[in-house]
Amino acid sequence: MAIVKPFKAVRPNRDKVALVSSKSYEAYTPAELGAKLDFNPYTFLHVINPDYKYLQEISAEQRFQLVRNRYLSFKEQNIFIKDKMPAFYIYETVKENTSFCGIIAATSIEDYDTDVIKKHEGVIKRRVLLFENYLKTTGFNAEPVLLTFKDDETLAEIIDHKKQERPEYEFSTTDKKLHKLWLVIDDSTIDKITKTFQKIEAFYIADGHHRSASSVLLAKDLAKKNKENNGLEDYNFFMSYLIPESQLQISEFNRFVKDLNGLSLEGFLQKISTHFIIENRRQQIYVPSEKHHFSMYLNGEFYSLYLKKDNYKFTNALSKLDAEILFKLILNPILGIKDLTNNDRTGYSDTKTDILSIKTLVDKNLYKVGFGLLPTTVNELKEIANANLKMPPKTTYIQPKLRSGLTMYEF
Known part of the structure; x- marks a missing residue:
């Protein structure tokens, strides 16, 4: 029985979301990255690249701490705000005739260990350890693991119904994609989504093998240090974007x-x-x-x-x-x-x-x-x-x- 639950996301303020959210920093050329950092004070790239103006080399541990400090600074400036209620987040992207839509949620470390969440790639140990250290120091994760599952009519109906409402976010990016995000916060719909996911036999990691493995390793380390660990703590879950397999595109x-x-x-x-x-x-x-x-x-x-x-x-x-x-x-x-x-x-x-x-x-x-x-x-x-x-x-x-x-x- 799969465990998928809502969570209290930290999100950009509505008026700044188009400026804050970014592609993975690896997707930018050095020139593009420099331009974003020089001319957009709100971009999330400032959080994950807080040392870009430093002339001297710094250690990974120092950089991770700088990421943590910049993240807290964004929260103090109300660029980032934490939701007061747990929610599922329906997220859709549209470009020309292609669209993707799924649910951002918290998925279970236990399901990863018991192979309810299945893997098709190996991981490099040093990368897993490095990212675990990053998570431990920063205290947050900003990019969901992409999971796919067999199409489900109930979830499709819930998503289609929610999409009739005005989204919390609606913005376009320079790669000509339209982004929309809806919050699911009413108890009845949350319960229906949760119970529907419980019936799904397997999820498959489409992208994010190292991120999920690092989250699992961190959870086990933190559980050992917490004598009252009951498996329900936030660290026993990791953020995922769950999308039906019919929408997955593989090149x-x-x-x-x-x-x-x-x-x-x-x-x-x-x-x-x-x-x-x-x-x-x-x-x-x-x-x-x-x-x-x-x-x-x-x-x-x-x-x-x-x-x-x-x-x-x-x-x-x-x-x-x-x-x-x-x-x-x-x-x-x-x-x-x-x-x-x-x-x-x-x-x-x-x-x-x-x-x-x-x-x-x-x-x-x-x-x-x-x-x-x-x-x-x-x-x-x-x-x-x-x-x-x-x-x-x-x-x-x-x-x-x-x-x-x-x-x-x-x-």
Whole structure:
């Protein structure tokens, strides 16, 4: 039985929300980040980048404390205000013909541990520990974990009904997205949402594996120090954005390698031909149209690669994944890529906007060869998570991408 509950969010003042909320700081170029910080005194980037004008290097611990101080300063100035009543937050983004709408809520550490909340990616221990330290020092989280679940008619009806009301927030951002947020605070609707979520068998982490793992680690540390811990404390939950799986959008990540591992062009193609049917498309752009088909750009020409299924054995859900096939048959044995998580010979690019990114990066001599894949499907993600398997890094580019500083969860 899944535990999803309302919480008292810390939120931007209504008149400043468009100025406060931001994309993840990693999404900005250095020039964009500097401009935001220089000309917008309300941006949440000031909270998470309080040291950007410091000339000297500071430690992670010092920076985390500065984040905490700036966060408290925003609260003292009433830029941030904490809700007086627990609420569910219905959040919708719209851009052109694409919209996403789900519920921001507190989800249970216990559900994470018991695999009600399922994972499809591994985590890097040092990143989990670093973010746990960040959470412990700052005392808040500003970006929800993205969870997806099987579509539910009851929740859809509640959301549709609530959307008939005037939203608490309605603002546009420079990426031409419209953002709306509604508060659900009446007891009957909260109870209905809570009970409906209890019936859902599984949630799947779509984005935020490191954030959720860090929250779990922090909760366990704090529980050990609290002799009266009963599992209901705020630290035993983490903020999530729960969205039905029909709305989830998954784009592929292309793979790039800087060299051919000492092989000639002919030698490389010969080794690939063991497991793939190769066709030289020359200048014709090739985009895979079926699973287990790949595009390759090398030496100014496109190639199509079709897996020889008689020469490859499918053993589980992971073995059927295109990113895993590429790693097992080309990247590892032929190009000598042993570890995708820490390798300066490899690169990635999502193709949600431009398939020509494969050609562009190779033609600029940033890489020697590029590979294009079909997007992973929601069903593949679920099958791998259900089997407790882990996808290779950078397998999925998932939308929606959530803004920071819109709702904050304190513990």
